[in-house]
Amino acid sequence: MTRSPATPLPPPKARRRLREAAALTQTQLATRVNVTRATIRAWESGRTAPRGRRREAYARLLKTLAEEDAARRTRSAPPPEPAPTPTPTPEPTTVLEPVSGPEKGSEPEPGPGSGSEPGSGSEPGSGSEPAPEHPALTPAQAFDALYEFSAPALVRQAYLLTGRRELARESVERAFQTAWERWPEVARDRDPVGWVRATAYEFALSPWQRFRPRHRQPEPPPADPGDRTLLNALLRLGPQHRRTLVLYDGVGLDLPETAAETEASTPAAANRLLHARETVAGRLPALADSRVLHQRLTELASAERLWAAKPTGVRKGGERRARFRTRAAIAFTVALIGATALTVRTAPTHYEPAVSPGVAVRGVPPRVAPGSLSEAERELRQKLRDRLQDGPERLEPRLE
Known part of the structure; x- marks a missing residue:
C-alpha cells in the first residue's frame, strides 16, 4: 500500500545544515513557514514530515536557502589547485551499523527511478567511462534490499x-x-537507514x-x-543519554548528526555524551x-541471538495493519452515524411534562x-359602600 509522490525534500541533516548556513534559528524559520518551532525541530530530525501546502512552502524555502x-x-x-589523488583508507565495519549514506564514505545505493544528479562529479580515476546501468527495481524489491541490508544491525542497536x-x-x-x-x-531520502533508525528508536524508547x-x-x-554489568550500566542511563551514547560510540555518527537525530543542540548532545560516558566509566x-567502549558495545550486541523477520512478512504485516485500521475507522464511523440517526429518529420533538400519580x-x-x-x-356591605373611600378627615391645629 503506497501513497502518491509528494514534493521532494532534502534529507533532515541537509535541512538543518541549510538553516544554519543561512544563520537562521528554528524560530525564525518557523515564522517564515507559519508553523511552530517544535514542528521545525521535528522536520529537521526526520521524526515527522510536512504535508500539503506546508510541505510545498518548506520545499520552496529550502530551495531558496x-x-x-x-x-x-x-x-x-x-x-582550484592541482593535488595528488589521495589513497582511500578502508574504514572498519561495525556490526552495529552498516556503512550507508554519503557521510560514511560510500556512494548511496540507487533507488527506484533515481538517476545521476546534474553537476555531480565522477570518482578519481574513473575517467570518462559511463556508469553501469542498473535495472530498475520495483518498490517491493527496493524495500526488501534495504531491510536485508540494515535490519540485523538495527535490531542489535535497539537491544542496547x-x-x-x-x-x-x-x-x-514497526x-x-x-x-x-x-x-x-x-x-x-539520501539516508533511508537513518530514517528507519530514528523511527525504531522512538518506538523502542516510548514511555x-x-x-x-x-x-x-x-x-x-x-x-x-x-556483558551483564555493561547492559545494566546502559539501562541505568536516561533514554536520551542512552540514545546519544549508542549513536555516537556505538553507531559512529558525528556529534552534529547525533544532535540532529536526538532533536537536541550540539552542546546539549555533547553534555549528554560526557555524562553517559562518566556514568558507564564509574x-x-x-x-x-x-x-x-565501542568495542565492548559491539561485542555485547553481537553476543546475543537476535533475529529479524523476513522482509516479505514485514511488508504484509504492515499492509494488514493498515487495512485493519482503515476498516476499524470505517466501522466506527458507520456505528457513529447509525447511533446518531437512531437518536434523531426516536428522540421527542417537544417537551412533555411528567404526570404525577x-x-x-x-x-x-x-x-x-x-x-x-x-x-x-x-x-x-351597604355600610361599607356608603362610607367615604378616602378615610376620616385629617385633624389640623387651628389658632383661636
Missing part, C-alpha cells in the same frame, strides 16, 4: 537501548512497516512500553558477567576509553361553595 548557500560558496571558493530482545525486534519491524507506508518519501503486559516480565540477562573503569390527602376540610348573603351581611 540552497541557492543562496551555493552562491556564497561560489563567491568564497579559492581557485532496551535490553529486551523481543522489543528490539518489534521496534525494527519502523520498517512505517517506512513501507511512506515509501515514496523514504525511497527519495508507553512499560504499560504493556508482555514487557512487564523481565527477560533473561546475558550469560557473561561483563561502573566499569576499563571503558573510559571511547575505542574500548394521584395521592389521597386526608384531614383537609371539604371546600364550601359560597351561598346567598344573610340580612346582617347585606347591611354590613
